[in-house]
Amino acid sequence: MTSGIISGVTTPQGFRAAGISAGIKRSGERPDASSTDTAGPLDLALLVSDVPATAAAMFTTNLAQAAPILVCREHLARSHGVARAVIVNSGCANACTGDEGLQAARDMAEETARLVGCPVEQVLVASTGVIGVALPIAKIRHGLPAAAAALSADQGGAAARAIMTTDPFPKEAAAQIAIGGRTIGIGGMAKGSGMIEPMMATMLAFVTTDASVPQPLLDRALREAVDDTFNAITVDGECSTNDCVVLLANGAGRGIVDESSYGEFVDGLRTVCRALALGIVRGGEGATKLVTVIVTGAASSDEARRTAKAIANSLLVKTAIHGGDPNWGRLIAVAGRAGVQFDLSRAAVRIGSTVLFDEGRPHDEAAPRAAEYLKRKEIDVSVDLGVGSATSTVWTCDLSADYVRINADYRT
Numbered sequence: 001m002t003s004g005i006i007s008g009v010t011t012p013q014g015f016r017a018a019g020i021s022a023g024i025k026r027s028g029e030r031p032d033a034s035s036t037d038t039a040g041p042l043d044l045a046l047l048v049s050d051v052p053a054t055a056a057a058m059f060t061t062n063l064a065q066a067a068p069i070l071v072c073r074e075h076l077a078r079s080h081g082v083a084r085a086v087i088v089n090s091g092c093a094n095a096c097t098g099d100e101g102l103q104a105a106r107d108m109a110e111e112t113a114r115l116v117g118c119p120v121e122q123v124l125v126a127s128t129g130v131i132g133v134a135l136p137i138a139k140i141r142h143g144l145p146a147a148a149a150a151l152s153a154d155q156g157g158a159a160a161r162a163i164m165t166t167d168p169f170p171k172e173a174a175a176q177i178a179i180g181g182r183t184i185g186i187g188g189m190a191k192g193s194g195m196i197e198p199m200m201a202t203m204l205a206f207v208t209t210d211a212s213v214p215q216p217l218l219d220r221a222l223r224e225a226v227d228d229t230f231n232a233i234t235v236d237g238e239c240s241t242n243d244c245v246v247l248l249a250n251g252a253g254r255g256i257v258d259e260s261s262y263g264e265f266v267d268g269l270r271t272v273c274r275a276l277a278l279g280i281v282r283g284g285e286g287a288t289k290l291v292t293v294i295v296t297g298a299a300s301s302d303e304a305r306r307t308a309k310a311i312a313n314s315l316l317v318k319t320a321i322h323g324g325d326p327n328w329g330r331l332i333a334v335a336g337r338a339g340v341q342f343d344l345s346r347a348a349v350r351i352g353s354t355v356l357f358d359e360g361r362p363h364d365e366a367a368p369r370a371a372e373y374l375k376r377k378e379i380d381v382s383v384d385l386g387v388g389s390a391t392s393t394v395w396t397c398d399l400s401a402d403y404v405r406i407n408a409d410y411r412t
Contacts, residue, residue, distance in 0.1 A: 010152075
């Protein structure tokens, strides 16, 4: 398997994308710094498969679900897991907008279907931005023809920029794997910076492959890949109203995934999803450090994950890391209150490779070495619960004053 290849969501054969400015975002509203589009910040993305693609998706577990989530669920049920296009806007979440918002999401799908030339149920819809604001559907209708005209296999980057909100940079990833003597591609794009804690996949992510994959296997592969990638990240412990991850497989590469090749496919899918997930954490609102939280010695995988999430979401831990303070006591305290089996006399804490606490006693003489390590941009912290052999890894970021600034005036 190779990864890190050029491009992203349009790396697999038979996919085209576009990203344009439809005027949904105000000019100067956190525009992508790399965009030279004089019409305004990019805010409308279109992703199209040249042929009907098998589709799998996972959606937010938040009970306050946005209109696009409801429409996607409805369309996937009606199409029996087939999709041709995904239309995405940024700048407005179209969440908590009542019947009018639901109709606007359906109008987005209908206009996209007309332009693409497919049944409306083969169009998936996604939105991201401020909750409780009416979607400017007239602007989307006006912009969609331009998006359709701009569709190209080399416009994946524009699409990735168009789905951004507070993201400081676009997230793209791709990989190639060999299946049955054929090279198939897997690519993706994602957005997410705040309101990030997956209770399935907290953000918007769109992943493509030119492999042919039966729908049950595709759905299984997505869930396995999400579990230890998008489901293993957190920025602020918040689950949004619009979160979704969509996986499309169009078979254009002629590689066929079955039970015998399933493992290789999932590994490739996991590689792409992990790169996108880590990009979300690196670009977390106000983030200055990527933090890998490793929990070992747990009684079960579930308890290891629960503890890792508790550590990763602790405001005290995140602020200590931001300040470069090797305060191992905060890590122990979180592990002890996480509601899992825990033995203080056998527990251990490491920052990087430096042991700061083990066998019931501190090693404060090692604190200067740990403080120096915390100056890095990417760091590991680990806690051994001392009761078993299960492990879990979760990725998070530090908490800075910029996170407060961004979210204090998000609407104003």
